[in-house]
Amino acid sequence: MKKVIFEKSILSCVLIFLICCIARVVEYFGIRTDETILAENFIHKVFGIIILVVMLVLSKLSWDSIGFTKTKIVQNILKGLALGVSCFSIAYLVECVLLYCMNGNVQLSVYTSGFSLNGEAVKQTGIGFILLCITFNLINVWMEEGIFRGLFSRLLENRMSFKGIVFFIALLFGVWHWVMPMRDYIEGNSSLGNLLVMGIGYIILSGVMSIKWSVLYKMTGSLWMGIGDHLFNNIVVTNLLHVISNNEADNLQIIRILIGQLISFVLVMSFYKKRA
DSSP states (O other), rough: HHHHHHHHHHHHHHHHHHHHHHHHHIIIIOGGGGTTTTSSSHHHHHHHHHHHHHHHHTOOTTTTTTTOSSSHHHHHHHHHHHHHHHHHHHHHHHHHHHHHHHSSSSSEOOEEEEHHHHTTEEEOOOOHHHHHHHHHHHHHHHHHHHIIIIIIIHHTTTSOOEEEOOOHHHHHOOOOOOOOHHHHHTSSSSSSHHHHHHHHHHHHHHHHHHHHHHHHHHHHSSSSHHHHHHIIIIIIIIIEEEEEETTEEEETTTHHHHHHHHHHHHHHHHHHHHHO
């Protein structure tokens, strides 16, 4: 089985991706865990981790061999978090200045967007909900980094150049995030034009982030720095730290994410080119 997996590594990656995508679609369109009090689609991520474990056994790979090294774990995670903090501090500042100029008021607020027991959307500020948010995103990041940057990079290393691997994984990672605008379109919450614009935007933005995390893996020899940066993006930028203006939240969130990710991408690529 190991020989087959490595000899047909591109096909193996595509099949693993499709299996995980099916689980993702089932949860987003069927189970809809994000519309419960848990407020997060995490079941398909747990499924993805199980798939990852199975593939490690079948291909006789270790966790260490796909980037979960046993050295400098805390150090590299902290570096990733520091990268996120430094870049998104600028992004939050720009967002706040823009909103203040537009509306004359702006403030930061910490909460998770969730649902009550009767299904109504509410702001959850309790420590329990914040811990749930952190836990679910730990699962999320472990699965995505483990499969996309870890397993796929290892399987493809003898079949493609580093640049080819990076762009191949970035494409898959971009398509992976297309399910979100697709659900909005199918449910009538957005137009076909909006689906195309948002879909292309998701593919490009997610692809840029994937390239950055692949390069961090290459530079550090482990997934931990990328995991730290990925966690900051998912937990803080997307879920916990909100910008409020005129009693409306995150109207310019896309601007914040674009600025933060572009600054981060440029920094990482600049360091990588200097070391090359």
